[in-house]
Amino acid sequence: MTKKEKAAFVMSTLDALYPEVPIPLQHQDAYTLLVAVLLSAQCTDVRVNQVTPLLFERARTPYEMVQLSVEEIEDIIRPCGLAPRKSKAIHQLSQILIDQHKGQVPQSFEALEALPGVGHKTASVVMSQAFGVPAFPVDTHIHRLMYRWTLSNGKNVVQTEKDAKRLFPQERWNKLHLQIIYFGREYCPARGHNPYQCPICRKIGRKELFKNVAPHD
Template identity: 45%
Template structure:
């Protein structure tokens, strides 16, 4: 993607959705951390269905520890890899209680030291809870960044670093949400909905016949 196209690319996404938010349901920092931890290889809708029941009985680290692995497993068994996720969530909760006063730390190193919390999860928490301009590169962002030419990379870290370099500062805070939603609903994996794409004119992979139509209509 041409550098000159990046600002109008994000400006267009912003007009369509001025205040994008995560589709995971949460009411506090711990619930968000738990939901993102559970979301690996699962849909947000599937996670929300499970966490509605889970958070009703355990919405703090102390309550999650008290519920235990078996109790957590019973609530999240509809989610893939639920047993391992339950173990990680309870252990993460224990560490939060014992080492962080039951609070989610505002520190990347401390977040990534928690079981089941990788760089992507830490980036979501740092962005959504603490307002940091991070890029949580999931499969949608990885695909959109490569397909459009916005920030090509061979792995998530390369894409993340490319996005941090190329996204204009005024769009950094919400950029990863715009890209996730665009990948989830428009720039889909199997068949991108190019005919519905509002930023098609800036995309490196835009079908020539659709670009001709855009030019003719302008």
């Protein structure tokens, strides 16, 4: 198969498995999504979804968030890890939203990536899931699977994003990146993965995936 044919196979397989894909992080609006995505760095979505209701009960807007101290935010979000850094970023970005954006989350990559604690991936998630702007946020699942499916060389997430955007139609990006994440969690995990039993890897997986693995392991 050519890469374009592989990409078409991936899309058809994922559409059959995941015709609908809910956004994994619970949120009410662009601001609560932004905070949730920031908290998800090096933390599971499940844990974030356990913590954010406690945080948003206290503060659901930038104006409410800056009324909390950094220490109060840190105490609430501690289970998510990296709490000192994340709490400062949440407090600082909330103040910037008030000072520079009238309390609203800006709808541009440049403005989002200028906020404390917000990198390109976080900005891409917000642009895609809050505003519907075509984006292809690359997380560890997407980076791993694009390499396994020989659709990218695995060099870095920047290259993986470029390859994904080149291979997949723009109108599919926002749904497809979520489909790949769900597939990675359910069928194609980092550990304990059997390519013979994986609906996609068994067709287009890299040859080295099959070394030292029996079909029925």
